[in-house]
Amino acid sequence: MAAASSPPTPRSPRPQAPSAERTKGPSGLEKVVLREARGFSAEVHLYGGQVTSWKNDRGDELLFVSSKATFKPPKAIRGGIPICFPQFGTHGILEKHGFARNRFWAIDDNPPPFPTNAAVKAFVDLILKPSEEDLKIWPHSFEFRLRVALGPGGDLVLTSRIRNNNTDGRPFSFTFAYHTYFSVSDISEVRIEGLETLDYIDCLRGKERFTEQGDAIVFESEVDKIYLDAPAKIAIIDHEKKRTFVLRQDGLPDAVLWNPWDKKTKNTQDFGDEEFKHMLCVEPAAIEKPITLKPGEEWKGKMELSAVPSSYCSGQLDPNKVLQG
Structure with a gap:
């Protein structure tokens, strides 16, 4: 009798070539899907120049987008990484957080050289220029170039x-701000490291200035703070998922921390009532001291996000603190 054959060993998925594919979402809005060789992906909508998805090699979504988000202009998309420009917040006749997040961006076919890692093969370059209507409310000629890259x-x-x-x-x-919505297991299971002892403006207390006390920041109620002179690296630690987001920034001296909590969420049409539990905004920004450019001058602001596994000993990162890496 012939010996029973062993079942075939399952093969690992073959690495795919990095790519940037232009396509359309269910709403009909154009987007670019970036894919890296080992399975990471990101989606960038041309509407708003907005990243609306970032997935790891297991297909886990790392950014929060509300189930009630409206993918219909002129409403901004609730979640992902909206771009706040030329203002953060509400001032004068400009709409809240400026107009960049609800304008259609174009693919930039001839971008100037970007200093970049030669290993980065999956990226898209976008460009935004003012329309005649934009010039009526903000009378300045500008070019805003955005590169979204997946390492x-x-x-x-x-x-x-x-x-x-x-x-x-x-x-x-x-x-300016990268209004980044992170997806978290439960807001009560999250803490932030890197903002301890910093001065901050509390937008819930008349924009008064305070100094952060204690150790890592945890969440028990609504928060809306602008931290000043923020470090180049901030860690967002999700105990339940044993995942740490590491946020690195360059050229952005402030950091916004925001969660609307239950009451404000229930009064927001494009937010599910309980969704505040599963998101946290940590936003590299330039708010306290506006950026001023003379004609011909250019400003650059960069944000780099990574998601790494983390293990714990008595509630602390063990043994090497991510922030020291």
């Missing part, structure tokens, strides 16, 4: 370059 280790990198193209000699000033 071979799954890191997500956003690089913004803003240039003053005014021909009348006028400078302009702006504030």
Whole structure:
């Protein structure tokens, strides 16, 4: 009698070539899907120049997008990484958080050279220029170039370059934020390291200035703070998922921390009532001191996100703190 044959050993998926594919989402809005060789992916909508998905090699979604998000202009998309420009917050006649997050961006076919890692093969370059309507509410000529790149280790990198193209000699000033919504297991299981002892502006207490006390930051109620002189690296530690997001920034001196909690969420149409439990915004920003550019000058602001496994001993990262890496 012939011996029974062993079942075939399952093969690992073959690495795919990195790619950037232009396609359309269910709503009909155009987007670019970035894929890296080992299975990481990201999606970037041309509407808003907005990253709306970032997945690891297991297909886990790392960014939060509300189940009630509206993918219909002129409403901004609730979640992912909205771009706040030329202002953060509400001031004057400009709409809240500026207009970049609800304008259609174009693919930038001839970007100027970006200093980048040669190993990065999956990226897209976008560009935003002011329309005639934009010039009526913010009368400045600019070019906003955005590169969204997916590194071979799954890191997500956003690089913004803003240039003053005014021909009348006028400078302009702006504030800015990468309004990043992280997906978390439960907000009560999350803590932030890297913002301890910093001064912050509390937007829930009349924009008064305070100094952060104690150790790592945890969450028990609504938070809306702007931390000043933030470090180049911040860690968002999710105990339940044993995952740590590491946020690195360059050119962005502030960091916004925001969770609307239950009452505000229930009063927001494009937010599910309980979704505040599963998201946290940590946003590299330039808010307290606006950026000023003279004609011909360019500003650059960069954010790099990575997600790494983390283990714990008595509730602390063990043994090497991510922030020391």
